[in-house]
Amino acid sequence: MYPISHSPNVTFLGHTDQGKRPDGVQIMVDRGHAYIGHMFSDGISVIDVRNPKDPKPVNFIACAPNTRAHHLQLHDNLLLAVNSANVWALQRYQSQQDYFTSAATPIAPQMPRHPMDSRK
Numbered sequence: 001m002y003p004i005s006h007s008p009n010v011t012f013l014g015h016t017d018q019g020k021r022p023d024g025v026q027i028m029v030d031r032g033h034a035y036i037g038h039m040f041s042d043g044i045s046v047i048d049v050r051n052p053k054d055p056k057p058v059n060f061i062a063c064a065p066n067t068r069a070h071h072l073q074l075h076d077n078l079l080l081a082v083n084s085a086n087v088w089a090l091q092r093y094q095s096q097q098d099y100f101t102s103a104a105t106p107i108a109p110q111m112p113r114h115p116m117d118s119r120k
Contacts, residue, residue, distance in 0.1 A: 013052040014051075014053045014055050015055070016047055016055040016056070016057060018045045019057035019060055021036075021038055021043075021045055023039050023040040023041055024036040024037065024038055025070055026069075026071060026072050028074040028079070029049060029074075031077070032049060033046055033048055033049060033058070034047040035047075035074065037068075037069035037070055038068065041060075042066075042067065042069075043060050043062040044069045044079075046061065061081075064083060067083040067084060067086055068084060068085075069083055070083070
């Protein structure tokens with residue numbers, strides 16, 4: 001196997017630890033911000049990538065309890081996050097019924113404004 005760091009057509013510009021959440025599985029970029037879905041951290045990191053040599057974590061959007069963000073899409077300033085049950089969290093429960101009845105009742109999350117949105 002040939003390490004990607006030795007690939008002649010790849011240039012590394014910067015690095016981020018994604019707000020100490022290194023388990024990112026999908027990334028979408030829009031208007032200078034990268035949105036990274038996580039498998040274990042149960043949410044979405046927002047990274048300011050306007051300076052690609054110095055990306056900075058600016059926000060973390062938590063998923064509903066016991067879910068993870070494994071698929072993201074961006075279109076026309078709208079972020080679609082597909083969440084599913086966190087299968088690692090499921091292992092703590094005896095049954096599917098126990099998982100759904102003992103999990104905290106999720107409240108509809110408030111969608112944060114885009115970090116670049118100046119509207120009030």
